[in-house]
Amino acid sequence: MASSRVRLQQWKNCQHLIIDEISMIDSELFDKIEAVARAVRKSESPFGGIQLIVCGDFLQLPPVIKQGENKKFCFQAESWSTCIHKTIELIEVKRQSDPLFINILNNIRVGRCSDDIVEKLNKTKENKIDSCGILATRLCTHKDNVEQINKVQLQSLPGKSMLFQAIDSDHNFTKTLDSCCPVKARLELKVGAQVLLTKNLDVGQGLVNGARGVVKNFSSGNTVVPIVKFSNGIERPVKAEKWVIRTGTGGQVTRTQLPLQLAWAISIHKSQVVK
Secondary structure (H helix, E strand, O other): OHHHHHHHHHHHHOOEEEEOOHHHOEHHHHHHHHHHHHHHHOOOOHHHHOEEEEOOOOOOOOOOOOOOOOOOEHHHOOOHHHHOOOOOOOOOOOOOOOHHHHHHHHHHOOOOOOHHHHHHHHHHHHOOOOEOOEOOOEEEOOHHHHHHHHHHHHHHOOOOOEEEEOEEOOHHHHHHHHHHOOOOOEEEEOOOOEEEEOOOOEHHHOEOOOOEEEEEEEOOOOOOOEEEEEOOOOEEEOOOEEEEEEOOOOOEEEEEEOOEEEOOEEEHHHHHHOO
16 A cells, blocks of 8 residues: 555656657557546646656567557557657767668668678678677577577586675565666676676776676685676776665665676667666
């Protein structure tokens, strides 16, 4: 009951609602959320008077639906036109500078893959994509494929595994922490493991969220931590960090764990989160 009262008050107090990756919400869910907002706030204004800000790419991630359901985008919802009054399209590519690569990306995202593009992409198979023992990370569309690749690659390494278990402030919220934290409760590493940094440690030195590296060794002493060599040449021990997550009841829970994840493979969705 306490949780319901807190959520009810959050709906009533909300002035601006930002929905990221809006393309993943189907039309039926969008209409339901809009109806709930009006009912809870006792207002017939669109979204109960909440200013709605949505962002995403409809050519990237489709709506999440159950098997057998008809896929309908949220802009096909009955309430869409009454809720969305202004649209801003971002057309300038900021993350890439190679005009040839940008042209290929712009064509592929709208389903055009000519023989010329296929030929250019196939030629990249011979590119050298590893440096100082740090391999290129493989991008996968499904999380299960990522976990399988990382598991097989880790098992193929010689030597002893080191297990690092997270410290959670409240085990009743383990599932919440698993879904909201960028690190797992259990992390297994070996010397030679490909890893990805999941938190900004030193921006000036390039040790930022998404920096890739390889485990070179483990420290000695009472607290054992991995010593990681990053792609920028820096080699240093990586100690546990703390994440603070807000709960649905308005409280906070924490997870303390190494800011690392295995990086032989990563999901495309996760790769867009790391910077």
